[in-house]
Amino acid sequence: MKEQNLPHDHGHNNEExxxxxxxxxxxxxxxSEAMKQLGDPSRLRIFWLLCHCEECVLxxxxxxxxxxxxxxxxxxxxxxxxxxxxxxxxxxxYYRTADTELAQMLHHMIEKLGKITCPEEYI
Numbered sequence: 001m002k003e004q005n006l007p008h009d010h011g012h013n014n015e016e017x018x019x020x021x022x023x024x025x026x027x028x029x030x031x032s033e034a035m036k037q038l039g040d041p042s043r044l045r046i047f048w049l050l051c052h053c054e055e056c057v058l059x060x061x062x063x064x065x066x067x068x069x070x071x072x073x074x075x076x077x078x079x080x081x082x083x084x085x086x087x088x089x090x091x092x093x094y095y096r097t098a099d100t101e102l103a104q105m106l107h108h109m110i111e112k113l114g115k116i117t118c119p120e121e122y123i
Contacts, residue, residue, distance in 0.1 A: 030082070030102065031102065033081055034081055034082070034083055034102055034103075034106060035106075037077055037078060037081045037083065038083075038106065038110075040074070042064065042066065042070070042074055043074045043077060043078060044110065045064050046060060046064060046071065046074050046075065046078065047078060047083060047084065047097065047106070047107075047110075048107070048110055048111075048116070049063060049064065050078075050084055050095055050096050050097045051097045051103075051107040052118065052119050053096070054094050054095065054096035055094065055095060055096075056092050056093060056094055056095070057071050057072055057075065057093065057095075060075070060095070075095055079095075082098055082100065082102070082103075083097065083098055083102075083103050083106070084096065084097055084098055084103075085097075085098045085099075
């Protein structure tokens, strides 16, 4: 696509620099999808919880005061977006935050924006 001049000149003279560093739609799609998934308060709480521990559905449901089917629904969405991973031990499935840069950055962003302290900071 041909670059066009900006309609208004505000005297910044950094149009070329901005265009050079502006992420493309494909580059930002994963971040957009992850943020969309975390837009639900229940999923955000579950994600934050799993940033600090690995848990099964029943324990997650008890901690966040939700039904197991509701928690399972949110876990499916978080897992499909790549923010959490699971492992099976016998009949039990355990969930935790994915070991990715995106998941770690989102964890830190949630804590900074919400002024939430990690449990490890109390130990």
